Amino acid sequence: MSQKTEDVMDLPPLARRTLAAVLEGHLRVRADQVAVRDTERGMSYAMLYEEALAFAAGFSQMGVARQEPVLLMLDNHLDFVIAWWALSLTGRVEVPVNTAYKGSILAHVINNSGARVIVADAGYLPVLQAVADRLEHRVHVVVRGAAAPAALGPRLQQRPWAALRGPREAPAQLDPWDLIGIMYTSGTTGPSKGVRVTHAHAYGYAAPQVLGLADPNDVSLCTLPLFHIGGQWAAIYNNLIAGGSNVLLPRFSATTFWDDVRRHGCTYTMLLGAMANFLFRQPARPDDAVHPLRRVMMVPVMAQIDAFKARFGIEAVCTAYGLTEGSTVLRAPVGRAEPGKVGWPRPDFEVRLVDRHDRPVADGEMGELVIRTDEPWMVMDGYHDMPQATANVWRNQWLHTGDAFRREPDGQFVFLDRIKDAMRRRGENVSSFEVEKEINEHPAVLECAVIAVASDASEDEIKACVVRREGQGVEAAALLAFLDERLPYFMVPRYVEFVAELPKTPTAKVRKQQLRETGLNAQTYDRTADPAAPPRKR
Incomplete structure (x- = not known):
């Protein structure tokens, strides 16, 4: 099955899909409009542009050439955006790193990227110092903020953030195939892979036209980390392309979110499904709907979306499926988002659902999503310095996402699972994502993970690893009885284990x-071994 939609997106010519082209247009018509502000200060498009080019001078002084990488280990603040623009406008390559990285993971990213300059907040000096002896080359560390004197060793040379600022550097002539960044995806079974992102790729991922969001009057609220594509591209770059203003906060807080929206006059935001759920579970307030926020991008769409919109006065919700290696491939534009679905293919992408031999599957059947584009440079330029990993994901002229979907009769796609997490039980395919979604609906459950375990016969049995909410109690038998009413019998786990926390990568x-x-193990509850357990419903 191959699928394309007939709608049209008004994207600019490929040559104009660079950060420089975006900002050149805005400098002509909205130079004095606020582009980005954090909790301490804000800058207009013109001020931020000039500040970025002034800081670019420091990278030249340190010998960072065109298309060479600089690693950013920074929190959410305006200086992150200055560093991003300084590098991108002068043809250099940002490598935003998760600030939770440390040890061998951090050393791998530094070595694999080849970055010889790191810009870091002072608080991250200890973790950099701890990996200094694992680095394959000498690195300059530009420190933002007050740093306690530290012996960083011969491989790390320290200089202050303010030393970067110098005479304004001229912007580079950018092409859409120039790299804008190397974005590392956290490895769950192997080392993290650096996705080589071109300017055209980043633009295509963030373009507001993809979701029908293109309003320069918007004030977007970003609480997602900028080292992640959801923060930097889907939240900030999305609204920058539209010509709007952006509010950048250090982190998401369910207790202060709506007060932040009111304080900053935000009209639009991006919420992960878990964030929306946290907001929905906060105690109701009389002023829940008294704020200017009217549109939300939610990924994935929560089951209680109608109640969420009614309680908080949200007019429209959109959603999408995107991946660092590809782009925002599937989308449900504003007002068309539904729980459990991620929308339709965008018109400039071709998509298929295929089996493990890359043969198309029928509508309604589970298959891996594979993609390709009508235009060049709109998906990744490979994994950085990992040719075998690149070859593995590019197969039979399609980029393999590793994600399982099914296609609905109306053409919408439903995300089912990561391919390696899908299970087969009693002759049926089971999505761990769908089982987890129902478990998380229990009021005593904070979060969970569903996995396949060995069966006594063939195929798989299902185990749920569950974290209870603090102060809440639910026993395994009661949780399974709850699921009996909500899931087909073959999707209800046989095993349950309550754990204090789930093991996670640095990107959560x-x-x-x-x-x-x-x-x-001894802590695992087995439904079939419990004589008091009710029989499984069919």
């Missing part, structure tokens, strides 16, 4: 392989 993805290695 659950390490399911670690849970699989733990398998069944």
